[in-house]
Amino acid sequence: MDQIKTGRFIAAERKRKGLTQRQLAEILNISDKTVSKWECGNGFPEISLLLPLCSELDISVNELLTGERISEPDYRRKAEENMMDMIREKEENKKRMTVTAITGIIATVAFLTLIMVVALYTEVISLPVKIILICIACLIFAAGLYVAMQGERTIGYYKCAKCSNLFVPTFWAYTMGLHVITTRRLKCPKCGKSSWCKKVFAKED
DSSP: OOHHHHHHHHHHHHHHTTOOHHHHHHHHTSOHHHHHHHHTTSOOOOHHHHHHHHHHHTOOHHHHHHTSOOOHHHHHHHHHHHHHHHHHHHHHHHHHHHHHHHHHHHHHHHHHHHHHHHHHTTTTSOHHHHHHHHHHHHHHHHHHHHHHHHHHHHSSEEEOTTTOOEEOOOHHHHHHSOEETTEEEEEOTTTOOEEEEEEESSTTO
């Protein structure tokens, strides 16, 4: 799915209907900045807004995802292509998450190994070398932890339990949010409410 193409399509259809960004935003009960973000290709409408947006612009969800008007003969083919894109996004995000988890594990193992070396061979290793090894261990662990956290934060989306909005939290919000396995306590940027948000890998989850 090409967000830039979809954004241009939204802008063209909005103008065809004679609506400004602010007017469309008011109809959808969102900010005009959100509409501007869509049209610039820097974001995509949340699932809860797809049908209202398409209804207002007199287009189908399939046309929105494709970023162009679709003739009847091409409709089924485009629908299948869009479905495949969503499945592909989900699979790619799962693979990226696996790589991220492995990176975190390797960093943790390296950290523990270096600490154990310093602890077990304390009489053999000089103090300056011990300090260097401990510093290296801490740097490896910190780097691995950062990569793992960034991956979990940015790969896929978090789904608000209150309004079903899909979003990527800021690093600070992600870091400070309590979490249990695949859910994290986050504040939704759309409804402004805090809830246990579930991790999903694609927009159709």
